[in-house]
Amino acid sequence: MSKVLIIGAGGVGSVVTHKCAQRRDIFSEITLASRTKSKCDAIAAQLGNSINTARVDADNVPELVSLLRQVQPKLVINVALPYQDLTIMDACLETGVNYLDTANYEPIDTAKFEYSWQWAYQERFKDAGLMALLGSGFDPGVTNVYTALAAKKHLDEVQEIDIIDANAGSHGQPFATNFNPEINIREVTAICRHWENGQWVESGALATKHSFDFPEGIGPMNIYRMYHEEMESLVKHIPSIKKAQFWMTFSDNYLKHLEVLQNVGMTRIDEVEFQGQKIVPIQFLKALLPDPGSLGPLTKGKTCIGVIARGLKDGKRRQVYIYNICDHQECYREVSSQAISYTTGVPAVVGAIMMLTNKWHGAGVFNMEQFDPEPFLDELGPMGLPTVVVDGGDWPEL
Incomplete structure (x- = not known):
């Protein structure tokens, strides 16, 4: 069993938190963090306050590093905004934590959806012996x-x-x-x-x-x-x-x-x-x-x-x-x-399960199609x- 930190308390973050809480055999301790802690607390209340909550500015690497050192998760599930992917990846590298997201980085000043910025982290994650799984939603994912x-x-x-x-x-x-x-x-x-x-x-x-x-x-x-x-x-x-x-x-x-x-x-x-x-x-x-x-x-x-x-x-x-x-x-x-959040959130949890059980593992930055699809789909169906x-x-x- 492993500790996990979920960053982002919107619709997808809520689904991810609920589904992680259903799998305590995998996720021994869950912390949900967001810029607005009250959103995290509302989700925690739905779950009988069985998870931890925290406030963090995902644009601020020192704040992220401080939270990661406090929580000491094995994995960060990033369901914040795509603009924040790189700061969260930087914090994971600084603290030695594996990383997963559902959407690729996008600069805030231009609508340019591409993986080049995150693929550029390949050697840094590989050298650190860490794994980053990109796009573990539905599409992508x-x-x-x-x-x-x-x-x-x-x-x-x-x-x-x-x-x-x-x-x-x-x-x-x-x-x-x-x-x-x-x-x-x-x-x-x-x-x-x-x-x-x-x-x-x-x-x-x-x-x-x-x-x-x-x-x-x-x-x-x-x-x-x-x-x-x-x-x-x-x-x-x-x-x-x-x-x-x-x-x-x-x-x-x-x-x-x-x-x-x-x-x-x-x-x-x-x-x-x-x-x-x-x-x-x-x-x-x-x-x-x-x-x-x-x-x-x-x-x-x-x-x-x-x-x-x-x-x-x-x-x-x-x-x-x-x-x-x-x-x-x-x-x-x-x-x-609703189903839009559900179809994004559930695959994020399944991707996390693949990583935490070592069914998908490696050092570096990876996309979903680089791994064996069958263990993922075997888990995805029973998860909903x-x-x-x-x-x-x-x-x-x-």
Whole structure:
């Protein structure tokens, strides 16, 4: 059994804390830390105050180092903001603690989702004998594992992947995001990139649309191509991939509101002056929108996230669709969070279990697809996210 420090007390942090508390066979002592300690205390109260709480500024390396030395965890689970990945990694290196996150580093002043900053830590973690596991959420995370499973068991050569993320749930709000509004909007409005024939191909944000018929009663929904960071690591570590695309569903209502907000400048990430003060419009917008954590009791419906992998099997072209269906209301009943937080938080805990039980181990900085997918998926299903595999189906090429 091992001590763990969770940094971040938003929707995902709440799920991670609840699920770690369900596995005391692995997590002997849990500390939850955030800039706002009252958020940690509220989560602790839901768990009968069976965990420890602390305040920490995740932008401040000395504060992080002080907390790590006090708690002495074997692993930090970072579910704070992507802007804070590097400071937390620095603190882990200084104190000799292993590291896990769910989203790659992003500079606060530019919407640039890529792994280069964290991959640059490879030698430092390797020399320290420490492990950093990047992107242990669902996408990135489980989608990387699904792709690795396709390469291990279902295809001799993976040549194309389509990662498809559908939220078929409804919360009844005029406009809201299912996770941090600032990160969500920065991601959605970024220039689209997909991988094709050895290079990145750019296109307009949400400019490419298809209809996709989702399984298990969800039915047809519009999907839009966008950039997502797991493609960067997948094409690096599975070099047979010639084409990689990421698709996500958006309602017409969401896109209408987003277009208006863009047109009036509310999605800008640069500073503007207002009444003698500097403000960032998207950060002000975040303060106006519903807290994603408040959407749990309101959200009904399901998510479907998966990977269609195409390639060669026994010399013939073949495809496999690997996916998960998650129900918003069932998640709320279990951990008081909707499925978007649940599908990110549960894989973070499973990644932590892989590291703490040495089923996944090594010194350096790693992405999910670099390890054996089967132990992870064997744990993921019983933890609440079962995997469905349709081998050889007739899903359309996108």
